[in-house]
Amino acid sequence: MNKKILTGKSGTLFLDARGRITGLVRNDVDVAAKADTAFILGFRDEKRDPVILDDSAFEHCSVEDKGDVTVYTYTGNSYKLEVSVEVASTDAGFVFTPEIRNIPENLPLEWVDAPAVCVKKNGFILWPRCEGVLIDSSDRRENYGAWHWAGFVDTYPGGFYPGHCQMQFLCHYDESGEGLYFEADDRTHTLKNVDFAPAGEDKRRFSLQTFCGGRVVNGTYRSPFGYIVRGFSGNWQEACAIYRERIADDPVLPQKYGYSDVVKNSPVIAIYPVQGEGKDCGKMTTNEYFPYCNALQIVDKLAERFDSKIMSLLMHWEGTAPWAPPYVWPPLGGEEMLSEFCDKLHEKGNYLGLYCSGTAWTQQSQINSYSCEKKFEDEGLIHEMIRGPHGEIKAVSCTSPGSQRFGYDMCMARPWCRQTIKDEIAKIRRINVDYIQFFDQNIGGRFLPCYSREHGHPEHPGVWQTEAMKQLYVESIAETGALLGAEAAGALPYIKELPFSDLRNNFNWPYGEPVPAYEFVFHEYLVNFSGNQCGLNYHLDLTGCPENLLYRIAYGFAAGNLLSLVLKEQGKLHWGWGLPWSDPEPDQESALELIANLNAIRKKYPEFLLNGRMEKLSVPFECGESFILRKNGEKITVPEVLAVEWTAPDGKRAVVLTNYHNRKSICSFNGKTIELEPLCAVVEKL
Numbered sequence: 001m002n003k004k005i006l007t008g009k010s011g012t013l014f015l016d017a018r019g020r021i022t023g024l025v026r027n028d029v030d031v032a033a034k035a036d037t038a039f040i041l042g043f044r045d046e047k048r049d050p051v052i053l054d055d056s057a058f059e060h061c062s063v064e065d066k067g068d069v070t071v072y073t074y075t076g077n078s079y080k081l082e083v084s085v086e087v088a089s090t091d092a093g094f095v096f097t098p099e100i101r102n103i104p105e106n107l108p109l110e111w112v113d114a115p116a117v118c119v120k121k122n123g124f125i126l127w128p129r130c131e132g133v134l135i136d137s138s139d140r141r142e143n144y145g146a147w148h149w150a151g152f153v154d155t156y157p158g159g160f161y162p163g164h165c166q167m168q169f170l171c172h173y174d175e176s177g178e179g180l181y182f183e184a185d186d187r188t189h190t191l192k193n194v195d196f197a198p199a200g201e202d203k204r205r206f207s208l209q210t211f212c213g214g215r216v217v218n219g220t221y222r223s224p225f226g227y228i229v230r231g232f233s234g235n236w237q238e239a240c241a242i243y244r245e246r247i248a249d250d251p252v253l254p255q256k257y258g259y260s261d262v263v264k265n266s267p268v269i270a271i272y273p274v275q276g277e278g279k280d281c282g283k284m285t286t287n288e289y290f291p292y293c294n295a296l297q298i299v300d301k302l303a304e305r306f307d308s309k310i311m312s313l314l315m316h317w318e319g320t321a322p323w324a325p326p327y328v329w330p331p332l333g334g335e336e337m338l339s340e341f342c343d344k345l346h347e348k349g350n351y352l353g354l355y356c357s358g359t360a361w362t363q364q365s366q367i368n369s370y371s372c373e374k375k376f377e378d379e380g381l382i383h384e385m386i387r388g389p390h391g392e393i394k395a396v397s398c399t400s401p402g403s404q405r406f407g408y409d410m411c412m413a414r415p416w417c418r419q420t421i422k423d424e425i426a427k428i429r430r431i432n433v434d435y436i437q438f439f440d441q442n443i444g445g446r447f448l449p450c451y452s453r454e455h456g457h458p459e460h461p462g463v464w465q466t467e468a469m470k471q472l473y474v475e476s477i478a479e480t481g482a483l484l485g486a487e488a489a490g491a492l493p494y495i496k497e498l499p500f501s502d503l504r505n506n507f508n509w510p511y512g513e514p515v516p517a518y519e520f521v522f523h524e525y526l527v528n529f530s531g532n533q534c535g536l537n538y539h540l541d542l543t544g545c546p547e548n549l550l551y552r553i554a555y556g557f558a559a560g561n562l563l564s565l566v567l568k569e570q571g572k573l574h575w576g577w578g579l580p581w582s583d584p585e586p587d588q589e590s591a592l593e594l595i596a597n598l599n600a601i602r603k604k605y606p607e608f609l610l611n612g613r614m615e616k617l618s619v620p621f622e623c624g625e626s627f628i629l630r631k632n633g634e635k636i637t638v639p640e641v642l643a644v645e646w647t648a649p650d651g652k653r654a655v656v657l658t659n660y661h662n663r664k665s666i667c668s669f670n671g672k673t674i675e676l677e678p679l680c681a682v683v684e685k686l
Contacts, residue, residue: 003015003016003017003022004016004019004063004070004087006070006087006089006094007089008089008090008091008093008094008230009091010026010093010094010181010230010231010232011024011025011026011031011230011231012024012025012026013087013089013094013229015070015072015087017061017063018038018055018061018072018074019038019055019061019063019072019085019087019115020034020035020036020037020038020055020116021034021035021038021115021116021117021118021229022034022035024094024180024229024230024231025231026178026231026232026233027178027231027233029176029178031119031172031173031178031179031180031231032117032118032119032180033118033119033120033199033202033203034118034203035115035116035117035118035205036116036118036199037054037055037056037116038054038055038072038074038085038114038115038116039054039055039083039085039098039112039113039114039115039116040052040053040054040113040114040116041053041054041083041100041109041111041112041113041114042109042110042111042112042113042149042209043103043107043108043109043110044107044108044110044389044460045106045107046106048389048390048451049389050110050149050151051107052149053077053081054116055074055083057077058074058075058076058077058081058083059075059076059077060074060075060076061073061074062075068088068089069086069087069088070086070087070088071084071085071086071087072084072085072087079102079104079107080102080104081100081101081102081103082100082101082102083098083099083100083101084098084099084101085097085098085099085114085115086098086099088226092185092228092230092246093181093183093228093229093230094228094229094230095185095226095227095228096114096115096226096227096228096229097222097223097225097226097227098112098114098115098222098223098227099220099221099222099223100112100220100221100222101219101220102219102220103216103219103220103221104219105219108216108459108460109212109216109221109460110151110211110212110213110460110461111149111150111209111210111211111212111460112209112210112212112221112223113207113208113209113210114223114227115227115229116205117180117182117205117206117229118199118203118204118205118206119172119180119203119204119206120172120174120202120203121137121201121202121203121204122137122174123136123137123172123173123174123175123179124136124137124172124173124174124235124236125170125171125172125196125204126170126171126172126236126239126240126515126517127141127159127165127170127194127195127196127511127512128165128166128167128168128169128170128194128517128518129159129164129165129194129507129508129511130164130166130443130444130488130489130503130504130505130507130508130514131166131488131489131503131504131505131508131514131516131517131518131519132236132505132508132514132515132516132517132518132520133505133508133511133512133513133514133515134236134512134513134514134515135196135511135512136512136513140510140511140512141196141511141512142198144510144511145158145510145511147195147196147197147198149193149209150193150195150209150449151388151389151449152388152389152392152449152451153386153388153394153395153396153409153448153449158193158195159193159194159195160191160192160193160194160446160448161189161191161192161193161194161491162189162191162444162445162446162466162469162491162492162493162494163442163443163444163445163446163447163448163491164443164444164446164488165192165194165195165444165491166444166488166489166490166491166492166518167194167243167491167492167517167518167521168183168184168186168189168192168194168208168492169181169182169183169184169194169239169243170182170194170196170206170208171232171236171239172204172206173232173234173235173236173239177233177234177235178231178232178233179231179232179233179234179235179238179239180229180230180231180232181228181229181230181231181232181239181242182206182208182227182228182229183208183227183228183243183246184208184210184225184227184228185225185226185227185228185246186210186224186225187225187250187251187252188224188225188463188466189252189463189466189491189492189493190210190211190215190462190463190466191210191211191213191449191461191462191463191465191466192208192209192210192211193207193208193209194207194208195207195209208227210223211449211460211461211462212460212462213457213458213459213460213461213462213463213464213465214457214458214460214462214463214464215462215463230242234616235616236515236517237520237615237616238616240517240520240521241520241616243521244520244521244522247492247521250492252492252493252494252495252496253492253495253496253525254495254496254499254525254526256524256525256611256649257524257610257611257649258525259499259526259527259610260483260499260500262311262351262434262435262483262500263499263500263526263527263562263610264606264610265309265349266308266309266562266599266602266603266610267308267309267310267311267350267351267562268302268306268308268309268310268311268562268563268564268565268595268599269310269311269313269353269529269530269562269563269564269565270298270299270302270310270311270312270313270564270565270567271313271315271532271564271565271566271567271577272289272295272312272313272314272315272566272567272568273287273289273314273315273316273317273322274286274287274289274290274292274314274315274316274317274332275287275290275316275317275322275332276316276322277568277569277580277581277582278568278574278577278578278579278580278581278582278583279578279579279580280322280323280398280403280404280534280577280578281366281367281398281402281403281404282367283367283368284316284322284367286332287569288569288570290332290333291333291337291341292314292317292333292337292338292340292341293340293341293344295312295341296341296344296345298567298570298571299312299345299348299350300348301571302571303348303350305592305596306592306595306596306599307596307599307600308596308599308603309349309350309351310345310350310351311350311351311352311353311434311435312341312345312350312351312352312353313353313354313355313435313437313564314352314353314354314355315355315577316332317331317332317338317354317355318331318332318356319331319332319333319334320365320370321362321365321367321368321370321405322365322367322404323357323367323398323404323405324357324362324365324367324370324404324405325356325357325358325359325360325361325362325407325441326359326360326361326362326410326420326421326424327362327372327424328354328356328357328424328427328428329424329427329428330427335430335431338431339431339432342431342432342433346432351434351435352433352434352435353433353434353435353436353437354428354433354435354436354437355437355440356424356428356436356437356438356439356440357397357398357404357440357441358397358438358439358440358441358442358486358487359409359410359412359417359421359439359442359447360395360396360397360398360399360405360407360408360409360410360441361376361381361384361385361395361407361408361409361410362405362406362407363376363405363406363407363408364405364406364407365404365405366401366402366403366404366405366406367404367405383454383455384410384411384414384416384417385408385409385410385411386408386409386410386411386448386449386450386451386452387411387450387451387452387454388451389451391452393408394408395407395408395409396409396448397409397441398441409448411450411452411455411457412447412465412468412469412472413447413450413455413456413457413464413465413468414455418468418471418472418475421438421472421476422472422475422476422479422480424438425438425476425479425480425482425484426479426480428482429480429481429482433482434483435483435485435500436482436483436484436485437484437485437486437487437501437502438476438482438484438485439484439485439486439487439498440486440487440502441487442486442487443486443487443488443504444486444487444488444489444490444491444494445469445473445486445490445491445494445497445498446469446491447465447466447468447469449461449465450465466493469494470493470494470497473494473497473498474497476497477497483499483500484497484498484499484500485498485499485500485501485502485528486498486501486502487501487502487504488501488502488503488504488507489501489503489504489518489522489526489528490526492522495522495525495526499526500526500527500528500529501528501529502528502529502531502532502564503528503529503530503531503556503561504531505531505555506531506533506534506535506536506539506552506576507535509536509539509540509628509630510538510539513636513638514555516555516558516559516560516614519559519560519561519614520614523559523560523612523613523614524611524612524613527560527561527562527610528561528562529556529561529562529563529564530552530553530555530556530557530561530562530563530564531556531564532564532566532576532577533552533566533575533576533577534576534577534578535576535578536548536575536576537575537576537578537579538631539630539631540628540629540630540631541629541630541631541633542575542576542586543584544629545627545628545629546586546587547626547660547661547662548575548628548629549573549575549586549591550590550591550594550660550661550662550679551626551628551638551660553591553594553595553598553660554594554598554642554658554660554681555642557598557599557601557602557609557658557681558642558644558656558658558681559614559644560609560610560612560614560644560646562602563595563598563599563602565591565595568581568585569581572585572588573585573586573588573591573592574586590662590679593679594660594679594680597679597680597681598658598680598681601656601680601681601682601683604683605654605656605683607648607649607650607652608646608647608648608654608656608683609646609656611648611649612646612647612648612649613646613647614644614645614646615645615646615647615653616645617643617644617645617655618645618653618686619645619655619669619670619686620668620669620670620671621643621655621667621668621669621670622667622668623639623640623641623643623665623666623667623668624639624640624641624665624666624667625637625638625639625640626638626639626640626661640659640661640665640667641657641658641659641665641667641676642656642657642658642660643655643656643657643658643667643669644656644658645686652685652686653685653686654683654684654685654686655669655670655683655684655686656681656682656683656684657669657674657676657681657682657683657684658680658681659676659677659678659679659680659681660679661678661679662678662679663678664676664677664678665678669684670684670686
C-alpha cells in the first residue's frame, strides 16, 4: 500500500506508506507541505540525556483499516519500542492519536510530537504567543530566537502552554485564502511547547510537543486526546473562530460576562514606581511618588482629564526589595502608610493595584542589601526549587548579573512553595488592595518544567504542573478573595482564576506583527488591560516613529482591553516601562486626549467593548496605511484607521473605527465615506 487518502469536510488528506502527511487539499489548494517524518519522540537515557527518535528509527510500518480509523504501527528498533498512530476523519477534522508501547524503564518517555505537520514557508503563521502574533515568510522569527526542543529553563523564551502560549493551536494561510489548522484537543491542558521550526528552505514544521510526565502506565503511553489537522478558508480570524467554537464547552472557562467590578467600571490603569526613575535594576531611592499619598494629586488630575476612575498600579513598593520574590511584605514605609493611601483612593472611587514578581526565589537583591541566603541554607530550601534532568538548578527571569536579583525558581508542586505564595497574598489583602498582579514573570500563569526526582511529582514535566498551578490559584482566591493577575493574559486553564492581567503583545514585535487573537477568542469571558509595554525600547524606534504610542493605545482599545499608561516624573506619560525618566517623553497632549476620548467610547458602549464578541469584519472597509518603525529601520505597515467588528449579547452588531492620528482620517466604510476627527473613535452600528 503506497498511500492513504482520507476525505473530510475540511479537505482531503494524503498520507504515504509510512503515515507521513504528504498533502492536505482544500478547494483545489494544497495547504500542507510534505512532512519528512510521521512523528518525533523524546526519551531520556540512563544518564538522563535526551534520545530523540522519529519513524525512520523503526524498520517496519504496517497499515490497518479499522472501519473509520486507520492505524499505522511501527516496529523494529534496538529499544523494542512499538508505536501506533490512529488517524480518523471526523467532523472536527483529521484526528491523530499516538500510542507508545514497551517503553523500557531505562528509557523513560519525556514527550511526544505527533503528527509531524509541515506548511509552506510563504504566507502567514498565527502563533498564539502573548495574545497572538502574525509571522510572515521572513526569517525574523528564526533569527531572533533559534528553535530547539523545549525542556528545562534554558529554553526561555518559547511557546510553553499554558504560559507564553495561551492557546494550543497554530494556523497557516497564504494569498490563496486557504489554510491549515493544527490543534491539540486537550481538556486536561497538559504542558506543551506550541511552536514552529524550520524544515528546509521552503517549509516550516508545526509542533505541539507534549510532555508525558505521569502518564506512562505499565510501559505504555496513550495520548488521552487527539491532535486535529484540518483545512480552513480565510485568515487568522477564521482560525480563531474555529478554536473559539471548539473550546466553548471547556469546563475551565468561567461564565460569560462575569467581570469584576473593577473591569465593569473601566478605570484607566496608571503604572508608576515609588522608588527609582524608571529603570528596573541598579541602585534606587524613593522618588516623588513616595510617601504614597504624594501621588493623590496626580491621580485626581488624571481622573478629571479622563472623566474616569483610576487604578494606581504601583511598582517598586516592596519593603524587602523591588522585584525580589517571593517575600514582598511589609510595604516600603510600613503597612499603615500604604493602607492610608488605599483608603484615600477608595474615598474617590479609585483603585489600588500592586505589582509583585511571581513564584521565583530571591537569594540576593542586586538593587539593595536584601538577602535570603541564610534562610535558604538554614531551611534547606534548595530542595524546593525546580531542577533540570541532571539535577541542575538555575532560574529564568531577572537573575543575570546587572539585573534585579540572583535566585532560582520555586517548584509549585511543592506544598511549602504554594503555602509561601498564599501567605504573601493574604498579607497584601489585609489592607483591602483591589488588584494584585502577584504572578508577574509567571508569563500567562506558567510553571516552568521541573525534573526533580525528590519532589514527589513525576520525573518529567506534564499535566501535573498545570494541576499544581491551578490548585495554587484556586486556593489563593478561596482564602483571600483576591483579584489576581499575571504578566501576559492568563492561559486557557487559568482564565477563571487570572481574570485581569497585564498584556504582553509588545513582546511579539521581534517576531512579527501583534494581532488580538486572544481577545478574539476570549473577550466574552475576561477583559485585561493594555499593560506596561516593557521592553519595547529594544525592538521599536520609539522616538523615530513617535506615533507608535498612539497606535499602541488605539490597538489596546480596539481589542477591547482597558487602557493603561506609564508615568514618569510629575505625572507625565512615558513610552512604556523600563525606560529612564531622563529619556525624552512622548507628546503628552495627544496621548492624553486619545485616552480620554477612547475611554469615553468604551464606557458608552459596554454592550460591544465590555460584553461583546470580536468578529471578522463583515462589511467593506478601506483606509490608508501608517507604519511602525523597528530598531533596524524596517517599516511595518499598519492600518491608518483600526476597524473592529463586535457582536453584543443580544445579537446587535457594530464596527468601532479608531483614528489614532493627530489629523483627520478618511476611510470608506460599508459603501460610504467617513471622515474621522483626530484622536477619536466612532461606533457604526450595522
